[in-house]
Amino acid sequence: MSQTSDGDGLLIPISKHDNIQGTIDTQTILVKYGDYQCLSCGEVHRMIQEIQQQMQLCFVFRHFPRIHIHSQAQKAAEAAEAAAAQNKFWQMHNLLFENQYALNNGHLLEYANEIQLDINRFLQDMTGHVHAERVAQNIQGGIQSGVSNTPALFINGVRYRDAWETERLLAAIFD
Template sequence: MPSLHTPVGPPDGPRSRGGDDPLVAVVEYGDFECEYCARARPMMIHLLRRFGDRVRFVFRHFPVRSSHPHAQLAAEAAEVAASQGRFWPMHDLLFANPEALTPADLRCYAQAIGLDLALFDAALADRRYEQPVRAMLKDGLRSGVNATPTYFVAGQRYDGPITEASLSAAIQAALARAGLRG
């Protein structure tokens, strides 16, 4: 089973939520224009609530530009939001509106979540976060990601069905291996 090429660490901070000192990390490689990723959002919210501080959930960008032409720029917009401490509000808006990811849409979302628009505009114009997003995509490829969403539980790629029950069972098993029942 493929494992996570780059372990969860401080660079993931703005794109992570859950426990500060968790026993298990769950990493999602996702694409804001992917309908399957958008459909998985409620499941991930339920899992976060269920496992609380015992688990850390991390989002990493994997824009599939060949089929999702707006995914790269949406990921860059999310990184601009992360730089202003607002990754998760932007993340949630992008997944709520996967059909509306034009530059004008992204600017509206930035305004709606209270970003500094001058900084937002400048960062997107100079493509400040293009390379960091591409680096995450390359890291995903090295980890065996070939579709979105792809999950890693405790560093191992999760290849089961993308359902709340089955992903929850994988997290519980990882917690049990780490010494705590979920």
Template sequence: MSDDRNQSSLLIPPSTQDWIQGILSAKVVLVIYGDYQDPRSADVYKLIKAIKRELSATFGEDYLCFILRHFPQTQIHPHAQRAAQAAEAAAAQGQFWLMSDALFDHQQRLENGYLIEYANDLGLDMPQFLQELSKEVHVDRIHEDIEGGIQSGVTTSPALFINGIRYIGHWNMTELMAAVIAASR
């Protein structure tokens, strides 16, 4: 069945179009499809950041590449799409990862007023940020991530791919770290 292969493989390869921490030629490339309002996405995001810190300290900065793609589940998380737009508007000013940290840290507060507060805290150009948010400048980028996820069999977030293969293990430090290290061999 060809569907089985599609369900387990990342069909849109990592590229410089993605939001990347690390280098694409790293031994291990993690791609997460996440939703800023989803508690499990936040947990996995923080788990991956901790694993990246630990492995970078042990094996060097070029060991692990971390990519975050948007997969807002708007049917259950009404603020997820707007939060993704805020992350993209922050990215236009070089602050994608700091805004992502803020959004995942404050998942219960993703209404517009809070998004503006986070942008202000990051020192963003507020007129630019507000204009991009109000005109939904980045919505196509978010839809591209969603579409790529769907093509790769993603139906819910978080969804994680390690070197292009869907991770189906438990979401804990021990198992995820073991899967990452195994993928580097």
């Protein structure tokens, strides 16, 4: 698959391998490529939560850790996937965004404990980098769709390029 996008279209279709909130048969599908250490991603996370309280949408989160500037982003993405393996992706996802300044190993273990993961399994997944390939696949898919920075949003497959404001994002969703 050597196709790449000019950055305006989502080339990797949503699949059962994605982390999905809501159902894919809703009118609006929002795909976010994000980095848990990126402060703008944290702001957009809060915006999306606000929008989800106002309307039904299908939300898909894909990892795009920018490890050259965020040293703990890869590890946080792997922790989220380790939680996903135990059906607790969204709980870990929310904790990571709520605690963006505290993503070292000790904190990740704390969060795993807080959401009641099987700690032995979590530690094995983390030390063995069991989910690194999944994160790499998300990154590659993002690159194919023209993502080079975070956050990157796609509304029904089309790249959102307006301001990071709730009202603007809502207007784009209803456009």
